[in-house]
Amino acid sequence: MVLSLSSNGMVLMDSMSSEVQGKSAGSVKPAFTIVPTGRALGAEIRGADLRGLGPEEFDAVRAAWNEHQVLLFREQSLTLEELLAFSRHFGDLDFAPIQENGRRFVDGHPEIYVVSNVVENGVAIGSLGSGEAVWHSDMTYVDNPPIASALYAVEIPPAGGDTSFCSMYGAWDRLSSDVRRRLDGLRLKHDATYNSGGYVRQGVVETDDPRTAPGVWHPLVRVHPETGRSALFLGRRRNAYIDGFTPHESDALLDMLWEVATDPAHVWQHRWNEGDLVLWDNRCTMHRRDSFEASSRRVMYRTQIKGEVARTR
Ligand code: SIN
Secondary structure (H helix, E strand, C coil), rough: CCCCCCCCCCCCCCCCCCCEEEEEEEEEEEEEEEEEECCCCEEEEEECCCCCCCCHHHHHHHHCCCCCCHEECCCCCCHHHHHHHHHCCCCCCCCCCCCCCCCCCCCCCCCCEEEECCEEEECCCCEEECCCCEEEECCCCCCCCCCCCEEEEEEECCCCCCCCEEEEEHHHHCHHHHHHHHHHHCCCEECEEEEECCCCCCCCCCCCCCCCCCEEEEEEEEECCCCCEEEEECCCCCCCEECCCCCCHHHHHHHHHHHHHHHHHEEECCCCCCEEEEEEEEEEECEECCCEEEEEEECCEEEEEEECCCCCC
């Protein structure tokens, strides 16, 4: 295979994959390889052990993340402390949101959110059960939603529970210039009533009136502070509401935007294996999860990297 050096110091293997060099005892060896999924977003980082990334390798991971929006690392073997240490490379961590049953976090680790259908001694150990989790980006019902989430697979059901991702840069880019002009300056209410599993959040009264539902306002189009690219910012469909519109006008425009954003032709779907870690950028992607058999077990640990107020164009 012919290798060539790219401008950012990576060795290109072919038109898609690239190797990142690492140093070990004076010699240079490939630290890992970046392999795009071939879909609209996402890349696999092959050969990286997340327990031992050096500063240069971490910079390369960050650059790949900015380019591909979602990164997959397979065959990891992380303790909770190592998951936290890897996540902290991207910034300070948010505390985990409260589960549907009022539990907050793994004992001793307030930053770790458990996504699981497993019930122990009559109590669910995590959130979202075994049903579908609808398209969303994480925690957009707060003023500063996390910039990123890292989800680490500990137990995986034999079938189902795949997670899909779509690019909100792509959604913006696919809109006509007329629609883009119409969206500039609009604000969207992101609902705080329901989580992506359809469960009512703790302490909230159930409602399906988007005008009165609790939530926070964000710009409908945001600018990513690291890439400078514009992205649609939709959060969740249920109870979403565009400021100043009638409910009918708001629903009509949102339905159209959601159809563009979640077009299956532009989605990458991940089938999990135990030991997979997927890191996604909440500022420019959304994700959803397939349902799976309730009698099987799925246990995932998630961290959330502290966020920022969404930037407007
Ligand atoms: C999540 O929405 O953070 C969980 C996704 C999943 O369970 O795969």
